[in-house]
Amino acid sequence: MSEQTKDYKPSITIADQQAAANNGAREFMMDVRTTDLEVNMGPQHPATHGVMRILIRADGELVTGAQPHLGYLHRCAEKIGENVEWLQYLPYTDRYDYLAAMNNNLGYSLAVEALLGIEIPRRATMLRTICVELNRIASHLVAFGTYGLDLGAFTPFLYCFREREWLLMLFEKICGARLTYSYLRIGGVFNDAPPGWLEEVANFCDVFDEKWVEYRDLLMMNHIFIKRTADVGVITPEQALDFGLTGPMVRGSGIDWDLRRDMPYMIYDEIWKAGAFQVPLGSGAQGQLGDCWDRVYVRVQEMVESIKIVRWCLANIAEGPTIAELPKVLRVPPGEAYVGIENPRGELGHYLVSDGGKIAVRCRVRGPSFCNLPILEDIMPHTFLADSVAIIGSTDVVIGETDR
Amino acid sequence: MNDGNALLHLLQPLAPDFVPDWAVVLTVAIIGVSIVIAIVGLIALAGTWAERKVSAHIQCRYGPMYVGGWHGWAQALADGIKLISKEDMIPIGADRKLFMLAPSILLGAVFAALCAMPLAPAFYFGYIDLGVFMILAFSSLTTIGVVMAGWASNSKWSLYGAMREAAQVVAYEIPLGITLLAPLLVVGTFNLVEASNAQADYFGMGWLAFKNPFVLVSSVIFFIAVLAETKRAPFDLPEAESELVAGFLTEYSGIRWSLFFMEEYAAMFLMSAVTAFFFFGGFESPFSYLAMQSFGDGIVYQLVCFLTLVVKGSFGIFMMMWLRWTLPRLRIDQVMTMGYKYLTPLALICVLGAGIWEAIKHAVS
Secondary structure, eight states: OOHHHHTOOOSSOHHHHHHHHHTTOSOOOOOOOOOOEEEEEOSSBGGGTBSOEEEEEEETTEEEEEEEEOOTTOOOHHHHHTTSBTTTTHHHHHTTSTTOHHHHHHHHHHHHHHHHTOOOOHHHHHHHHHHHHHHHHHHHHHHHHHHHHHTTOOHHHHHHHHHHHHHHHHHHHHHSOSSOOOOEETTEESSOOOTTHHHHHHHHHHHHHHHHHHHIIIIITOHHHHHHHTTSSOOOHHHHHHTTOOTHHHHTTTOOOOHHHHSOOTTHHHHHHTTOOOOOOOOOSSSSTTSHHHHHHHHHHHHHHHHHHHHHHHHTOOOSOSBOOOOSSOOOOSEEEEEEEEETTEEEEEEEEEOSSSBOSEEEEEOHHHHHSTHHHHHSTTEEHHHHHHHHHHHTOOHHHHHO | OOSSOHHHHHHGGGSOTTSOHHHHHHHHHHHHHHHHHHHHHHHHHHHHHHHHHHHHHHTTOOOOOSTTSGGGTTHHHHHHHHHHTSOOOOOTTSOHHHHHHHHHHHHHHHHHHHHTSOSBTTBOSOOOTTHHHHHHHHHHHHHHHHHHHHHHTTOHHHHHHHHHHHHHHHHHHHHHHHHHHHHHHHHOOSOHHHHHHTTOHHHHTOOHHHHOHHHHHHHHHHHHHHHHHTTOTTSOTTTOTTTSTTGGGTTOOHHHHHHHHHHHHHHHHHHHHHHHHHHSOTTOSHHHHHHHHHHOSSHHHHHHHHHHHHHHHHHHHHHHHHHHTTSOOOOHHHHHHIIIIIIHHHHHHHHHHHHHHHHHHHHHO
16 A cells, blocks of 8 residues: 555545534535546556556556566576576576577676686687677567557567567577577587578678668657657656666667777677777757657667677688687686676676685676666656656566566 | 338338238338348458458568468457357456446447448438438447446556547547538538439549548548547557557457447448548449449449448548558547647638638639
């Protein structure tokens, strides 16, 4: 029971009314109780993309308060990380952000490798980069498609899934799985790309260059879409920094922060120096800086940048082994490491502590969706109910990761 | 034959002498209502199937392909059987009577409105001089059904849907009624059959929308208002799948839920047909003109006219589906703004313009 309903006390009771009537009072006052309407958006609601619950307080169509509630999908991932061996934990990382499993694998592998201090073969790094960037595209396609779905445009969703299907097929070819890959291992990648795979990736890049224009014209530049998203859910640059937002959420507010460039890992500094990609930023083109439209458009542009990175990797790919030589039973030297990588949703950080054994002492995950979520409470009040759906969609949360 | 019921005229001579008049009328009424119910059922079946196929092809899919063989034509039938055989669920806390009554009111209103629609120039259930008024009056009754459903469901989402429906329909009934005045000014009758007959010149292409530019503009406004009236995207706020779960439909399931859909498709067809009658020729097309010239106003002409109406109505439904699967949904304040701020004044201007245009035409000729 919320504060408002708990403290509710009728201003005029029935006894008061009767007393008033007995005293011959002509005016009969009804005790009309007016409070804001409290509705639970979720845990089973089409707009929350999973089992998140947002308690919305609404005055008619106007949202006056919003409170996200989490924990419906909690699976103790971090605790499991402190109870299984280093390599055994890898499949669990797939399950945080199930739309970007390659990225999660990478984050964990890089953190363990930082503790191990080993050299990764260059071909493995290249394959990793290709997979991670393709996975970023797949993830943004879902984010963008479901955003259209949130606003009532069904068709772009299916178009996005058409391209995503191709990507999943590519992933299936390289590692046999469509969603939870566990392909990026500690020390490299599980296996080399099958023959013809790299050519197919190049083919995908060529096709995608044409397709993303379709998304932009069909949905991003649609008049109703702009009306629904521009000036809605504005996150000012100051707010974005205060809440520690990362990824497209912070870039949508115009803050130039991308871990791939600013805290480079793997070969991203090399790619950046080669000028192969830019960091798209929100510009307030259709409304204010940092509105929903900006955030979504940053994602759409990032897909194109990812294609550029993949192209660069395909052009510069090296021959050689795809995984470093590691013992069967991994014992990690004592120490601690934190590695943050740029996931499609923001900074995915792994903080690992080892005492030299087979199992981590501490495995802490900083999930981007979880850290991007609290801003909802600040930007959702004083919008319309329909806007709140647009705002939730533009934060692009994956519940598997907020709860872990 | 210009009054009363065409069926009655057909069947009355066939009745034996000992049958009293009221029995004949009653039989005719039952047959007529059965025909309308059959039409509604057919429209709903064809509509759901078409919606799935159209949306599928817009979205690079096939849609239903298996049930019944050819392009899954029996999918809607199979769905209907499934829905009928489902458990009839009424949520605890719902207002049972209202909950059960709501879909019937919706469907009843659409039945009544469809009864006023002629199926061919000489086949109608009532030669009603205020036919279009009757259709508009009964189709606005559907709102009551929706509000009733939303209130009776005892769900906040349903209530939201109902409130949105009420607000939206009130906003769009105004331009809907006013824009219809423009073609009525030109044609000079409320009767649907007469309105259709008046458009038979120019080889069946003397459509009202082409006779007066203001009528053409008002046809667009009318179509937009029809979208809002029938709760179709981008005005599907009462259902608003991603916002309100399913709006006023949230708590409904099984056969009651399917009744809402029957109503939706019947209303879509009805309003498309009204658009056709008062803007785009009604029964008249070059084909019906040819049939008239070659065979007279016999059964062939009637059949061609009926098919013309079906094609025009289906095209209207196709347009609605096309829009639904292309556009995002508007927000409630934008819906209101559009209705009150733009469509209503524009509709008034159209009526004024159409009147002036007609007056000038009259003065010149």
